[in-house]
Amino acid sequence: MFYIGQGERTVPIGPTEERHCPRCDEATAFQPQLKYKFGQFDLLFGFVYGKRYQLACSQCNHGWVLDTKETERGLDKVPIPFHLRYGSLVLVAIAALGASVYFVRHAG
Numbered sequence: 847m848f849y850i851g852q853g854e855r856t857v858p859i860g861p862t863e864e865r866h867c868p869r870c871d872e873a874t875a876f877q878p879q880l881k882y883k884f885g886q887f888d889l890l891f892g893f894v895y896g897k898r899y900q901l902a903c904s905q906c907n908h909g910w911v912l913d914t915k916e917t918e919r920g921l922d923k924v925p926i927p928f929h930l931r932y933g934s935l936v937l938v939a940i941a942a943l944g945a946s947v948y949f950v951r952h953a954g
């Protein structure tokens with residue numbers, strides 16, 4: 847009944863840019879990406895860890911880690927599903943709701 851999972855995702859966050867790749871030793875397309883790991887309880891609650899932005903060579907995956915704050919400033923939104931970003935908040939909200947229902951029922 848209770849589903850627990852974890853995983854890792856790499857999400858492209860913008861158009862590729864051409865750069866010289868030291869490993870391929872030629873100009874290749876570099877893809878800006880968000881890479882993160884996540885843990886998940888059921889399909890509703892989750893959390894994200896190990897989040898980082900990177901610029902990776904599309905051929906050999908060699909790349910650079912990008913500055914998180916600077917990269918997020920250039921994004922419309924952080925491409926992490928809502929339930930993973932705010933899953934723990936949802937959990938707290940439901941717990942609070944449950945607690946208030948309990949107290950209302952038991953008041954008077």
Ligand SMILES: [Zn+2]
Pocket residue numbers: 867868869870871874903904905906907908
């Ligand atoms: Zn390369």
